[in-house]
Amino acid sequence: MAMRNETIDGVPQGALRGSMRDFRVMQGKDLLGRCEAFYSWQDTRRQSGTWPFSRATEKGPASSCAVRDDAGVLTKGVNFASQDYLSLSSHPAVLEAAKQAIDEFGVHSAGSPALVGNTSTSVALERRLAEFMQMEEAILYPTGWAAGFGVIKGLVRSHDYIVMDALAHACLQTGAQAATRNVILFRHNDVDHCRSRLVDIRRRDPDAGIMVVTEGLFSMDSDTPDLAALQSLAHEFGAVLMVDVAHDLGCLGEDGTGHIGIQNMLGKVDLVMGSFSKTFGSNGGFVATKSRAVKEYLRFYSPSCTFSNALSPPQVATITKALDIVQSEEGKFLRGQLMANILTLRSEVRRLGMDCYGDPSAIVCVKTGDEAFARMTARDLPRRGLIANLVEFPAVGKGLARFRLQVMAGHRNEEILAAAHRLDAAMRSARSQLDAGFEPVSRRLAG
Numbered sequence: 311m312a313m314r315n316e317t318i319d320g321v322p323q324g325a326l327r328g329s330m331r332d333f334r335v336m337q338g339k340d341l342l343g344r345c346e347a348f349y350s351w352q353d354t355r356r357q358s359g360t361w362p363f364s365r366a367t368e369k370g371p372a373s374s375c376a377v378r379d380d381a382g383v384l385t386k387g388v389n390f391a392s393q394d395y396l397s398l399s400s401h402p403a404v405l406e407a408a409k410q411a412i413d414e415f416g417v418h419s420a421g422s423p424a425l426v427g428n429t430s431t432s433v434a435l436e437r438r439l440a441e442f443m444q445m446e447e448a449i450l451y452p453t454g455w456a457a458g459f460g461v462i463k464g465l466v467r468s469h470d471y472i473v474m475d476a477l478a479h480a481c482l483q484t485g486a487q488a489a490t491r492n493v494i495l496f497r498h499n500d501v502d503h504c505r506s507r508l509v510d511i512r513r514r515d516p517d518a519g520i521m522v523v524t525e526g527l528f529s530m531d532s533d534t535p536d537l538a539a540l541q542s543l544a545h546e547f548g549a550v551l552m553v554d555v556a557h558d559l560g561c562l563g564e565d566g567t568g569h570i571g572i573q574n575m576l577g578k579v580d581l582v583m584g585s586f587s588k589t590f591g592s593n594g595g596f597v598a599t600k601s602r603a604v605k606e607y608l609r610f611y612s613p614s615c616t617f618s619n620a621l622s623p624p625q626v627a628t629i630t631k632a633l634d635i636v637q638s639e640e641g642k643f644l645r646g647q648l649m650a651n652i653l654t655l656r657s658e659v660r661r662l663g664m665d666c667y668g669d670p671s672a673i674v675c676v677k678t679g680d681e682a683f684a685r686m687t688a689r690d691l692p693r694r695g696l697i698a699n700l701v702e703f704p705a706v707g708k709g710l711a712r713f714r715l716q717v718m719a720g721h722r723n724e725e726i727l728a729a730a731h732r733l734d735a736a737m738r739s740a741r742s743q744l745d746a747g748f749e750p751v752s753r754r755l756a757g
């Protein structure tokens with residue numbers, strides 16, 4: 311297909327073409343000046359309404375809210391773009407706990423956990439988390455990203471290997487690249503391919519350390535590996551398994567222990583790493599281990615822990631109260647409500663003829679594929695009243711764009727139905743605009 315017109319409904323070709331991949335490796339000695347090429351492309355998209363990133367909620371992530379885009383335009387809509395799966399970030403008991411912590415401890419940790427950055431409450435939270443995961447120890451990090459990066463960089467050295475699911479999160483990939491050049495990817499959720507990677511490594515290097523890395527629930531595909539199979543595979547080859555549970559811990563499973571609990575693997579995975587920012591209402595992350603030695607080593611050799619300030623007292627209080635709720639009858643009720651909302655959204659999306667990825671979880675990714683189509687759809691969503699994240703490269707591969715709708719327990723039924731209908735209407739309108747603006751190759755050749 312070729313574009314017949316210079317613009318499609320006012321959107322220039324340049325905004326519909328290209329991707330962030332084009333600007334990843336920049337040439338030339340002018341480190342600052344060479345950012346201009348990216349900015350110019352981004353601004354073409356911004357000015358044409360096809361840059362739906364860097365938006366700010368006016369007053370926080372409610373299930374319906376107002377957001378301002380980075381061109382300054384304010385819109386309102388149903389919000390499926392925030393990560394607050396059990397809606398705990400506005401729970402009255404959580405708010406109260408954070409306020410009390412400020413009164414009692416102040417607002418700042420004022421130090422690294424390797425020095426005196428912990429408080430009595432963060433030490434207690436580490437213990438609570440270890441128990442929740444049925445592990446011996448847990449160690450806190452300032453963000454989930456820092457935990458994912460830090461657990462790998464902290465434990466893996468340049469002569470070791472990382473065998474990682476090809477779709478693992480950026481924090482894991484970046485940690486792996488920082489730790490060793492021996493980073494080997496296996497096909498997404500493919501245990502046999504992981505095995506063949508391990509066979510190759512052990513043939514070459516019988517004595518190297520190997521960390522196998524995967525996620526409990528993949529954040530763009532909403533699917534899950536066979537954790538028992540990966541764990542026993544890792545042990546068969548003298549490797550350790552590390553599982554990132556950012557998106558399932560707290561919000562999935564009867565008791566909130568996510569896919570590790572669902573798969574009866576509590577206490578059996580070598581290393582578990584998680585984030586509090588999806589379900590526990592706060593920035594922050596953790597690593598859980600069966601060994602005090604590993605925890606102590608991480609504290610002093612994992613740079614994103616050692617050389618970064620500890621979680622602040624209000625963050626710790628928020629997470630601790632959120633964990634109380636996750637482990638209570640109310641938590642079970644909220645997980646039930648969340649799952650009911652997820653199932654409603656997925657079935658409405660499909661009933662309207664759209665398709666979504668993976669298994670039921672708080673992440674409902676609706677397929678668009680082609681970036682031009684996705685960007686034209688994204689442009690239409692604010693005026694229709696849907697706040698949803700467009701996902702394109704580098705978060706997913708080129709040509710695999712999608713809208714990621716993130717469901718909360720607090721979404722009302724009418725908000726869920728509105729989201730599906732508004733997305734469908736925006737997609738239809740984008741499709742007809744593109745059909746009008748593109749010329750089929752056969753007609754172009756004939757002409």
Ligand SMILES: Cc1ncc(COP(=O)(O)O)c(C=O)c1O
Pocket residue numbers: 453454455456458479481525529554556557585586587588593594595
């Ligand atoms: C799978 C996964 N791991 C880690 C992180 C990082 O967590 P945080 O945003 O809390 O730093 C994220 C969040 O984007 C994630 O999706």
